[in-house]
Amino acid sequence: MSAAPVIIGGGPAGLTAAYELDKLGSGSTVLEADQQVGGLSRTVHYEGYRFDIGGHRFFSKVPLINELWHEILGDEFLLRPRVSRIFYDGKFFDYPLKPLNALRNLGPIEAVRVALSYARSQVAPEGDERSFEAWVTNRFGSRLYEIFFKTYTEKVWGMPCSEISADWAAQRIKNLSLLEAVRAAWLGTGSDGDGEVITTLIERFHYPRLGPGMMWDRCEAILAERGVPTLRGHRVESIRHERGKVVAVVARDADGARVEIPASHCISSMPVRELVAALDPAPPEEVRRAAAGLRYRDYLTAVLILRQADVFHDNWIYIHSPEVKLGRIQNYKNWSPEMVPDAGKTSLGLEYFLWEHDEEWDWPDERLIELGTRECERIGLVDARDVEDGTVVRMRKAYPIYDHAYLDHLQTIRGFLAGIDNLQLVGRNGQHRYNNQDHSMLTAVYAARNLALGEQYDIWSVNVEEEYHEDCSCPLLDCGWVVPWPVAREAGHVPDAVEAEILRALAPLDSVALGAAVGIVAAVGLWVATAVLLVQGGEVVGPTLGLLGQFLIGYSVTWTGALIGAVEAGGLGFLGGYGAAALRNAGIRLFVERVRRRARAKVESDVLDQV
Numbered sequence: 316m317s318a319a320p321v322i323i324g325g326g327p328a329g330l331t332a333a334y335e336l337d338k339l340g341s342g343s344t345v346l347e348a349d350q351q352v353g354g355l356s357r358t359v360h361y362e363g364y365r366f367d368i369g370g371h372r373f374f375s376k377v378p379l380i381n382e383l384w385h386e387i388l389g390d391e392f393l394l395r396p397r398v399s400r401i402f403y404d405g406k407f408f409d410y411p412l413k414p415l416n417a418l419r420n421l422g423p424i425e426a427v428r429v430a431l432s433y434a435r436s437q438v439a440p441e442g443d444e445r446s447f448e449a450w451v452t453n454r455f456g457s458r459l460y461e462i463f464f465k466t467y468t469e470k471v472w473g474m475p476c477s478e479i480s481a482d483w484a485a486q487r488i489k490n491l492s493l494l495e496a497v498r499a500a501w502l503g504t505g506s507d508g509d510g511e512v513i514t515t516l517i518e519r520f521h522y523p524r525l526g527p528g529m530m531w532d533r534c535e536a537i538l539a540e541r542g543v544p545t546l547r548g549h550r551v552e553s554i555r556h557e558r559g560k561v562v563a564v565v566a567r568d569a570d571g572a573r574v575e576i577p578a579s580h581c582i583s584s585m586p587v588r589e590l591v592a593a594l595d596p597a598p599p600e601e602v603r604r605a606a607a608g609l610r611y612r613d614y615l616t617a618v619l620i621l622r623q624a625d626v627f628h629d630n631w632i633y634i635h636s637p638e639v640k641l642g643r644i645q646n647y648k649n650w651s652p653e654m655v656p657d658a659g660k661t662s663l664g665l666e667y668f669l670w671e672h673d674e675e676w677d678w679p680d681e682r683l684i685e686l687g688t689r690e691c692e693r694i695g696l697v698d699a700r701d702v703e704d705g706t707v708v709r710m711r712k713a714y715p716i717y718d719h720a721y722l723d724h725l726q727t728i729r730g731f732l733a734g735i736d737n738l739q740l741v742g743r744n745g746q747h748r749y750n751n752q753d754h755s756m757l758t759a760v761y762a763a764r765n766l767a768l769g770e771q772y773d774i775w776s777v778n779v780e781e782e783y784h785e786d787c788s789c790p791l792l793d794c795g796w797v798v799p800w801p802v803a804r805e806a807g808h809v810p811d812a813v814e815a816e817i818l819r820a821l822a823p824l825d826s827v828a829l830g831a832a833v834g835i836v837a838a839v840g841l842w843v844a845t846a847v848l849l850v851q852g853g854e855v856v857g858p859t860l861g862l863l864g865q866f867l868i869g870y871s872v873t874w875t876g877a878l879i880g881a882v883e884a885g886g887l888g889f890l891g892g893y894g895a896a897a898l899r900n901a902g903i904r905l906f907v908e909r910v911r912r913r914a915r916a917k918v919e920s921d922v923l924d925q926v
Contacts, residue, residue, distance in 0.1 A: 318577035319343060320766060321564045324584030325545050326354025328742030328755040330534045331383070332582045335763035337541050344576055345535075345543070346566050348550040351528070352535050354584075355713060355743070356752055358528025361706045363656035366618055366664055368710055370631050370645050371527040372397070372520035375753035383756065384521070387534050392521040393651055398628055402694060403462060403635040410633065425458075432456035440908065445719065447479035467635045470642045471668045472612055472716065480717040522650055527752075549574060551585060553595040560737050565595075582762045584742035584755075586611065586712050591728060598731050605727035608720055609747055613671045614713035616645075616664045617680075617687035619697065620704040626661045627696060639690040640675070642666050660703075665691065671711060680707040715747040729775075739765065739774060746775065826896040833892030838885030841870075845877035 320336060322329045325347030333343045351357050359366040373392065375381050385392070401408040406420040418426050433456030441449040447468065452460045468476055523529040535545050548569035555563045561581040566574045583590055591598060591606035632644045645664035647654040655662055665687035669676050675683065684705035691697035715721075725747055732738060741758040743750045750758070754777050761772035844860060849872065863880065864870045870880035 318562075318579040320580040320582065321346065321561075321576050321578040322582045322584075323551050323564065323590075324354065324742065324745065325349075325352035325531070325535065325547070326584055326742060326755070327356050327531065327752045328584040328745060328759040329354075329582070330531055330538070330545070331756040331759035332584075332741060332763050333538055333543050333545075334383075334387070334534055335760050336767055337538060337543050339763060339767035341763075341767045343543055343582075345538070345545040346549045346551060346564065346576075347545060347547050348585075350547050350569070352545060352547070353528045353531035355710065356527040356531060358526030359708050361618065362620075362704070364618070364620060364647070364662045365526045365528075365654040366616065366647060366662070366708060367526050367528075367645065367650060367654075368616065368708065369614070369666065369713075370643075370650070371522075371752060373522055373527075373752075374520045375751075377753050377757055379760065380753040380756050383760075384530065387537065388523060388530050391524045391529060391533075393524055395520055395522045395630070395650060397518050397520055397630060398649070399631050399633070400629055401463065401633045401635055403466075405636075407632075408463075429456060429458045429462075432458035437905070444481050446477045446481055448476040450481040451476075463635065466637045467633055467642065470634075470640070471714070473668065473670055474716075474718070478718060480719055480721065482717055482722065524651055524653055526647075526651065526654060546574075551589075551593055554581065554583075554590070554593045554738075555595045556735050556738070559734050561735060578737075580737040580739075580766050582739050582741055582759070582766070584740075584745035584759075586715075586744040587725070587728060587740065587747045590740070590745075602728055602731045605724040608724045610716040610718065610721075611712040611744075612714040612716055613669050613676065613709070613711050615667050615669060615676070615683070615707060615709045617667065617683045618706045618708065619663045619665065619684065619687055619691070619702050621661045621663065621697065621701045622659075622703050623661050623701045624659050626663065632696075634694065636694070639693060640667055641687065641690045641694075642668050644691070644696070663691070663697070668714075676709070680705070683707050712744055715744060715749055717749065721747065741774060750777070826893045826900070829896040830889040830891075830893030833895075834885040834887075834889030837888030838881040841884045842877050842881040845872055845880065846874075848872055849874060849877070 320341060320343040322332050322343050322345045325345050329345055329347070330352060333345050336343050351359075355368050356371050357368060359368065373384055375384075399410050401410050404420075408420050409416045421429065436453050436456045440453040444450050444453060448460065448465075451464050455464070465476055468479070472479055538545060546566075546568070549566040551564060551566050552573070553565045554561055555565065561578050564576050564578050564581060566576070568574055585593075586609075588606045588609045588611075591603060597603065627646060628649065629646060630649045631646065634641045634643060643666040645666065647662050647664060652658070667675065667683075675686075678686075684702075684707065687705070688697060688699050688702050692699055732740070739762040740746050741762050742755040746758065748754075758774045758777050761770075761774045761777065764770045765772055765774075841863070848860060861872045864876070867880050867883045870876050870883065
């Protein structure tokens with residue numbers, strides 16, 4: 316068998332790489348460990364019902380990816396209204412925010428606490444912004460963080476928010492702040508103040524008629540018609556490399572038979588931890604330790620099928636109440652009516668975020684369905700008597716963990732893999748990066764064009780978690796998407812040149828100097844004005860100027876009064892000038908901090924929506 320590109324993984328990244336290679340005239344072989352393609356974007360079937368693994372909205376700022384979606388799936392997309400809420404403290408909050416609903420549910424006292432905590436975060440933000448907790452608190456205030464971020468985020472990630480790296484927040488909460496959310500709530504817009512669309516606030520989205528798996532089943536079928544095979548049930552066992560090149564990929568098929576495929580190149584979307592373990596010969600111990608240090612969060616959906624036509628109108632509901640383990644509920648019928656075979660029934664997906672070693676992971680399906688039914692009853696969404704059936708879908712390694720050590724581990728691994736020049740890593744697990752589907756696809760397009768055209772696209776520049784510059788020079792992106800890259804390692808700091816420009820344009824004032832200047836002018840001015848009147852003389856000397864005696868103790872239109880008034884005017888002038896300069900300088904500092912934050916957040920999507 317002659318060597319050709321081998322693609323590991325039949326999810327959005329792997330299949331997109333194969334599709335793009337085929338368009339560029341290069342064949343490939345796709346290896347998928349599971350019996351179904353699509354990865355997290357698959358659609359699971361059960362008794363005629365279809366289930367999405369987590370809810371996948373088809374919206375992207377990348378024109379190329381929007382074109383690819385429609386090129387593959389044609390007119391099979393539905394345009395769906397986005398309806399979602401947050402359940403917290405026994406109440407349902409519209410999400411995105413609707414002011415009257417939020418105020419009614421929070422109550423006036425809590426609303427004031429939210430406003431005050433937000434004001435405090437803007438005046439005195441956390442200095443060390445390495446954690447998710449500090450990052451969100453600085454943008455939303457501590458009270459809103461505790462209500463709407465802390466509990467849900469800790470359910471999803473299974474760790475305190477203080478231990479989650481701010482890199483994840485900076486990557487996922489793009490452009491959204493409390494002010495933008497409130498502004499959108501009042502004005503009914505999904506754009507920020509600069510007109511950029513905030514993913515969190517999009518009110519409509521595209522969705523395949525039969526769920527997201529429809530896209531990848533169609534893509535696999537197109538590839539098969541063009542002679543590009545997808546080998547399902549083939550789990551990669553080893554990746555053989557010699558003299559800095561991958562030469563073969565070895566897999567086990569569903570029957571346990573060993574399959575060795577010669578490889579001219581390798582594009583991998585398998586989890587980085589597994590990739591490193593599969594390398595043959597094995598990398599140095601330091602690299603293997605780094606790979607073993609990468610962690611993943613697992614996920615399962617307990618599906619309830621109800622004898623009820625309408626349960627609630629939302630696409631999904633976030634469950635922020637700590638008294639239940641449930642994290643989010645999907646109403647598949649509201650994503651597409653064709654996800655449910657009987658219009659008189661409803662299927663709900665109850666999402667639980669777990670570690671694979673948690674006891675619930677190994678519970679039998681019946682027990683998990685019972686747990687989900689009980690928790691939905693407790694919330695008040697479901698009557699257990701309406702539940703007629705159910706099933707459970709488990710997904711390992713659904714979410715790469717952004718702890719404080721993950722970047723160091725990745726740098727070690729990438730340093731070693733840079734020595735294997737025909738191996739490229741793509742996708743969410745392939746890069747250990749919490750990519751959306753469109754980001755994963757874009758990494759695959761980069762990889763395919765690097766391979767087939769000899770281009771030099773930086774795959775790791777897609778959806779990076781640092782601060783960004785923006786550039787429209789990439790031929791793939793026609794200025795509808797920008798290619799970001801890091802500009803500063805230190806959290807919360809923009810390049811010195813930018814800050815220097817700001818400070819040159821709005822130079823801070825010397826408070827003492829301004830106070831002294833104003834004080835001297837006030838003192839001399841009053842003394843001269845009084846002296847002029849005294850020299851002029853007359854029967855009544857300066858009655859109008861004498862009114863200053865109401866404010867300056869001891870001042871009168873006399874030589875003695877002039878001296879006393881000059882001293883007092885000088886003191887008051889100094890305080891006024893000093894205070895004015897101090898307030899102006901404080902305003903400049905706040906402005907500089909705002910610029911820093913906007914530099915960090917310029918290409919930053921929302922915590923809740925993107926889980």
